[in-house]
Amino acid sequence: MINKDTLDKILSRVEKPARYIGNEINSYSKDTKDVKVRFAFAFPDIYEVGMSHLGLHILYSLLNEREDVFCERVFAPWVDMEYELRKHNIPLYALESKEPINKFDFVGFTLQYEMSYTNVLNMLDLAHIPLFSKDRKEEDPFIVAGGPCVYNPEPLADIIDFFVIGESEELILEIIEVYEKWKESNRTREEFLEEISQIQGVYVPKFYEVIYNQDGTIKEFKPKSEKYPNVIKKRIIKNLDEVHFPDRVIVPYIETVHDRVMLEIFRGCTRGCRFCQAGMIYRPVRERSVDKLLDYAQKLIETTGHEEISLSSLSTSDYSRLEELVKSLINKFKDKMIGLSLPSLRLDSFSLDIIQEIQKVRKTGLTFAPEAGSQRLRDIINKGINEEDLINSVRDAFYLGWSTVKLYFMIGLPYENYDDILGIKDLAYKVKDIYFGLPKDKRKGNLKVTVSTSCFVPKPFTPFQWFGQNTVETFKEKQRFLANNIRDKKITYNFHDSELSFLEAVFARGDRRLSKALIRAWQKGCKFDGWADHFNYEKWMETFRETGIDPSFYANRHREYDEILPWDFIDVGVSKKYLINENEKAKKGILTRDCRKGCTGCGINISFTGGVC
C-alpha cells in the first residue's frame, strides 16, 4: 500500500482529488489475503469519463460477486496527478486497496475509442509494467483488453497479451477458472495463453503472424500453429434476463458525465445504418424484459439514492415495450422525485408525449440526428428518416414549447457532394422557418439552432469499411464551405477537428505495424489525444515520419473487396457478403429495411442464434 502521508500531500495539490480516493458507496473492499485473483479494471481516461461507462459497473459487480476474485478500478490520472506520481515514484494504484496494479493478476483495459490508446501505454508505464507484451515476465500481470475497439485489435497487437472479443460476462469467468488452475500449477505465461486461446472470443495476437505484399497490404494472416483457431468468433449473451446485471452500483463523490442509474434495456440494433459500427457488431437484438428492468430500477434506486434513471441502448425507440416500460417507471418513481431520461430517442408523436411527461425542466434542448443533409445521402447511408418526419417533429416540438434545437450531421460520407452539404444548411434554415412560421403567441423562448458536423470515420465491420476517408484538407474545405453558407444569427455551426478524425481513422482500420507508432507517439508525450487541449497533431505526424508509416495508407486509401483486411479473422456474425451487398446498395441509394420488419440476411442468425434473431 502506498504511503498514506505522501498520498495525502499529493492529493492536496491536485485538481479534483476525489478522483483518486475510492471508497465510494457500493464500492468493494476485500481482504486481499482471502482472494485468489486480483483484477484491475482499467479505463484509459479520467475518473469522470470511466465511471460513466456501464460496462465497468457490470464487470466490476460480476467479478466481485465471486469471493475468490477482487476487482478494483484504475483510471488515467490527469496530468497534474501523473506529475506527482512520477515525482514521488508512486506506481499507479487501484482505487480500492491503494496497491500498485503491477502486482495484480490481470489488468483489463476497456477500449471505447481509438484516441485512448496512448493512455493505455501511459498507464502501463505509470504502473511500472513493460509496454510490450514480449517483455513481460512471470511476475507481471496479464494485460487484457475488450470493448468496441477490439473488433480491430491489431494496432495494439504488440502491447496487449490477449483480447476478449464481444460481450464478456461469461467469457471473463471462464478465463478466471482457467487462471486459478494455472496459477496453482506453476506453468509458464505462455501455457496460460495457449490454454485460453482455445476459448471462444479470446484472441492472443502473438500466436498469429502477418505477411505483407509489396504494396503494404496483407498477403496472409495466419496462426503460427495449427492449434490456434483461424477465426476468432465474438461472444454474445443469449438471454439478457439471465445474465448478471448489477443491483447496486458505485455512487461517485464527484459529478461524472453520466451520474445516474443506467438501465440497459437491450443490446444490438436492427436499423442497419451503413456508417454505424455499433449497429453491426452488437447484433443480434436482445431485449431485457420489462419486469426485470423494473426490478433492477427499484433496487438500484434503493441502493444508490440516485435522482435520475436513464435508459441505455443504441436506439431507445426500438425497445418493443417502451410505452409500457416508461409508464411503469413514471408511475413507480414520480412520487420519489426521480427523473427519467431517454437518450437516443427517435422523435415521433409518442416520444414527444413521453418527453413532455418526464422532462423535469421543460425547455432543455432537443437533439435530432439526420446525419446527412440531403435525402439522397440519407438513403445512401440507410438512415431511414425523411425530411417530412423531421419537419413535423420539429414543428410539434416548437408547439410544445421547445426553442433550442441541435442538429447532428456527418461530413465526408461516401458518395457525398457539395449539394449534400448545402442540404445541411437548407435543413437548418427550414427549421428556423418553421419556428417563425408559428403564430407569434405560440412561439416560446428564443430560437437557437445548433448545427454540428463530425467528420466521417469509416469503421471495420460496416458496409463502408472499404471507403477511403476524406483527407484533412477536404474536410476543412467542406467545413469552410458550410460555415460560409450558414449566415444567420439564430443558427450556430460547430464542427469537429478533422485532424483528430483522421487519426481516429488510422487506428480504426490499422494493422499491427501501428503498435510501434503508438509507442513512439507516447514517447513524444502524446496522451489524452481525445482531449482537444492535449491532442498534438504535429507530434503524431512526426511520429509517422520517423517510424516510416504512411497514415493515409490506413485512413484515406480506398480498398478493393478482395483485399485481406486486418480484422477479417474476427467473426462478428455479420457476413462480408452482406456488407458488400450493402455497400453496393448504398452506391445506388437503395434502402434496406429495418430487420424487425423481415430478415435482411446479415448472417447473424446463422452463426449465432441458430435461425432466429
Add this chain to the structure above:
Amino acid sequence: MGTIRVRFSKKDDMKYISHLDLMRLFQRAFRRADIPVKYSQGFNPHPKFSLATALPIGVTSDGEYMDVELENDIDKDEFINKLNDVLPDGIKILSGKYIKTSKSLMSLIEWSDYIIEFYITGNISKEDVENCIGKILKKDKIYVKKVKIKNKKEIIKEVDIRSGIRNLKLLVIEGKRVIIKATLKSGSKGNLKPRYIIDVMKKIGNMEIVDDSIKIHRLELYSQKNNKLVSPLDCE
C-alpha cells in the same frame, strides 16, 4: 413538517470532496435512508436542506451543520441512525434536534474555531510563537493579498483581515511541530480562510512554515449573541 438541525463531521478522505459534492451526497443519502425530506414545488423540485457554510477542500471538520426540512416528523435518533447507516466513512451525524427558528442556518453563522497544525524549518521556541500571536492580536490592521478571479482575470487586492480574527492561541509546540487554535470570521457576513493565518504568521513572526505540512481542522461553528459565541444548536 418540522426542521431538524444536525451537527456532523467531515473527515479523512471526505475532506477532498467539495461543497456541491457534499450536497449531492446528502441528497442521495436521504433517499437511500428513506428519510421523508420535503421537496420544493415547481418544475424542478429539489430537496429542502441547507448546509451552514462551505468547508474548503482539504479541511476536515467536527463542526458542520445542516438543516433538513421534513415532510413528516420522524424521531430525531431514528433520523440520525438511519442516515449514519448509509453515509460513507468520514461523514457522520453527531447530534441534532428539531428547531423552531425560521432564521436560516447560513445567516446565523459568524465564527469558526480551527485547529491549525504545521511544521517549521529552523528552530523556534514557545515564546517565539506566543510573541508572534501577541503581535498579531495587538495590531489594528493586518493587510494580506487576496487573489480574486473575475472574468477569468486574476485580481490581487490588499485587504485588512484583522476584524476577521477573534482569537489565536498556541496549543502545542513539540520540536518543529506547532498547533494553534484560531477563531475566525465565517459565514455570509464575512469569511476569513484559515490559510491567511499561515500567511500572517509567516510575515509577522518570520516563521518558516513547511507548506505541505499544514493540516487544518474545523472544530466548531458559532453564532454570536451579545458578543458571546453560541452553538447553532442553541440558537433559539
